[in-house]
Amino acid sequence: MMKNRILTIALLMSAIGCAQAQKSLPMLVGTYTDSGSCGIYSFCFDQVSGKAEKLDSLTLRNPSFLTLSRDGRHVYAVGETDDRQASLNTIRFDAKNGRLQLLSSAATEGKSPCYVATNGKMALTANYSGGSMSVFRLENGGTLATLTQRFLGAKGGPDLSRQEAPHVHCATFTPDGKYILATDFSADRICSYRLRGTTVVANGIAAQIASSSGPRHLVFSRDGRFAYLISELSGKVSVFSYRDGRLKEIQTVVSDSVGARGSGDIHLSPDGKFLYSSNRLKADGIAIFAVDARTGKLTKVGYQPTGRHPRHFNITPNGRFLLCASRDDNKIQVFRRDEKTGLLTDIHQDIPVSKAVCVQFF
DSSP: OHHHHHHHHHHHHHHHHHHHHHHEEEEEEEEOOSSSOOEEEEEEEETTTOOEEEEEEEEOSOOOOEEEOTTSSEEEEEEOOSSTTOEEEEEEEOTTTOOEEEEEEEEOSSSSEEEEEEOSSEEEEEETTTTEEEEEEEEGGGTEEEEEEEEEOOOOOSOTTTSSSOOEEEEEEOTTSSEEEEEEGGGTEEEEEEEETTEEEEEEEEEEOOTTOOEEEEEEOTTSSEEEEEETTTOEEEEEEEETTEEEEEEEEESOTTOOSOEEEEEEOTTSSEEEEEEOSSSOEEEEEEEOTTTOOEEEEEEEEOSSOEEEEEEOTTSSEEEEEEGGGTEEEEEEEOTTTOOEEEOSOOEEOTTEEEEEEO
């Protein structure tokens, strides 16, 4: 009887400890540093109350996008500058106390890197002004990133004010681990690249997008069957089926209904039942769509106004909160998600951060 009681208490304590661990979530915020921000900030985010506690910061110029290594030990952050100082930075991150330490920096050899992705063996940056994708081999346990290849985008879109030069906005690994897809903004297309170990080989065009679309960010469904693209200029979300490095369009829906030509980011909820896309420049906010699990198609169910310029946003792993970086209001807004309807409610727990542009959970 005593042994059973001890076992029961031990299991209860273990459950409590697990619940506490799930309650606190490490969070990193990337910024632009021209208006008072020092660079990257770490927080502890409470997944129950929606409150955040600042832990640490790291001085770095314009770390506008960042991602975590596969083992959770390192952060890869771009240095988005329109000059030769443009860089990919490797940072040591201690998730227990939020401490950040810069380990190394490598030139992207492409101006204005605005996106970074990794598969554990290599890292990619999409260089907007440079109109290129840079490929880095990760060495020394992921602490060093060595530039090995660079691929150029193209132009050809009709918008002479926005597509006047090549721009690459996103480069991401496909769920099957065999390919890279990159959004070629000014050519209105998505390029495909095949992986051969740590070598990247051009693989043609994954999809051609409607003229003057400006393809921006791309995300995949959990099962890898579907991909969703937000196009900045057209303000539309394109739904694709995915197979072997190629995309087949099956639906296009409107995210930006006012023609602002400034759509930004796109994410699926953790359960895959809802998709969210942000829009800027006019009627700033986030469009909400229900996802048909069988067909991948979308149905618009709502629109949530946000602060000014919602460049990037993210959803907590438990699906309860959506945090939106409202860059021009210098804050991160915290919205509670209704997991049944997908709709958002502002809980007024704003996190003040100067020129916040990227939110990542780890």
